[in-house]
Amino acid sequence: xxxxxxxxxxxxxxxxxxxxxxxxxxxxxxxxxxxxxxxxxxxxxxxxxxxxxxxxxxxxxxxxxxxxxxxxxxxxxxxxxxxxxxxxxxxxxxxxxxxxxxxxxxxxxxxxx
Amino acid sequence: xxxxxxxxxxxxxxxxxxxxxxxxxxxxxxxxxxxxxxxxxxxxxxxxxxxxxxxxxxxxxxxxxxxxxxxxxxxxxxxxxxxxxxxxxxxxxxxxxxxxxxxxxxxxxxxx
Numbered sequence: 001x002x003x004x005x006x007x008x009x010x011x012x013x014x015x016x017x018x019x020x021x022x023x024x025x026x027x028x029x030x031x032x033x034x035x036x037x038x039x040x041x042x043x044x045x046x047x048x049x050x051x052x053x054x055x056x057x058x059x060x061x062x063x064x065x066x067x068x069x070x071x072x073x074x075x076x077x078x079x080x081x082x083x084x085x086x087x088x089x090x091x092x093x094x095x096x097x098x099x100x101x102x103x104x105x106x107x108x109x110x111x112x113x
Numbered sequence: 114x115x116x117x118x119x120x121x122x123x124x125x126x127x128x129x130x131x132x133x134x135x136x137x138x139x140x141x142x143x144x145x146x147x148x149x150x151x152x153x154x155x156x157x158x159x160x161x162x163x164x165x166x167x168x169x170x171x172x173x174x175x176x177x178x179x180x181x182x183x184x185x186x187x188x189x190x191x192x193x194x195x196x197x198x199x200x201x202x203x204x205x206x207x208x209x210x211x212x213x214x215x216x217x218x219x220x221x222x223x224x225x
Contacts, residue, residue: 031211042217043157043201056212091156098211099145102203104156 006092006105014113018080021108023092024073031095033102034067034077038088049075050098082112116140117204117216125222132189134219136202139183144206146178146185151199151218161187192223 005024013019025032033048047057052069060067064083069075079086089109093102118137126132134148145164149157163169163176163185175188185204189196202216 033213035215043215045212045214048212050211099205101147101159101162102149102157102213104158107156 004092004094004103004105006090006108008108009106010109010111012111012113013082015083016081017112018078019082019086019110019112021077021090021092021110023075023077023105025075025092025094026096026103027073029094029096029103031098031100032069032075033093033095034075035091035093036088037091037107043091046077082110084112086110087112116214117202119200119202119216119219121217122220123222124219125224126192128192128194128223128225130192132192132196132221132223134187134189134200134202134221136185136187136204136216137183138185138202138204140204140206141180141183142206143180143183143204145204146176147203147205147213148174148176148185148187149201149203149215151201153198157201189221194223194225197221197223 007022034046035043037043046059047067049069067077089107091107092105095102116139148161150160151157161174161176163178166178169176173190177186199218199220201218203213205213
């Protein structure tokens with residue numbers, strides 16, 4: 001299995017632009033998580049899905065952020081419009097079932113200028 | 114109060130010694146506890162998990178859980194330079210069992 005696949009690995013954009021991050025979870029995993037990591041705030045849970053349905057999006061910082069999971073093998077995290085304070089590493093992770101080990105993707109390093 | 118708290122470190126330990134990493138959590142309803150290791154520039158990877166009070170050993174690693182004190186720890190015996198990394202404590206059971214919250218991590222440095 002290729003593991004959790006995220007794209008792009010690096011994204012540099014200008015303030016106000018739309019950013020879309022992509023994630024392909026491990027096949028057969030029922031849960032998908034989006035996290036954001038910064039030095040100041042650590043690893044923050046943004047949103048997670050169970051069987052493609054969003055369960056908890058209370059960590060999404062504001063309306064500029066949205067996430068979708070149209071099918072079991074694909075999820076997106078969109079920021080529109082982007083701001084410099086959104087600069088961080090965004091990780092996608094999946095797990096087989098509830099309370100199980102998380103498998104992380106390689107992350108997307110986002111820089112908003 | 115943060116939901117999951119860790120000392121940010123850095124914690125410096127001589128090679129061959131025991132490294133002790135600690136974590137406290139605020140929700141008594143938490144059910145599952147995880148330790149992840151993250152090397153600089155890499156993604157977190159699971160090294161231990163524990164569900165019940167007491168100790169759980171896996172090779173050089175021992176996880177300890179005390180639900181009454183809301184405390185979980187990780188011991189690394191015979192520390193090696195390759196153990197130098199950030200260690201993240203994660204807890205699930207917040208409001209819903211599948212929500213996994215991370216602490217900010219402890220940087221561990223093993224000096225030769």
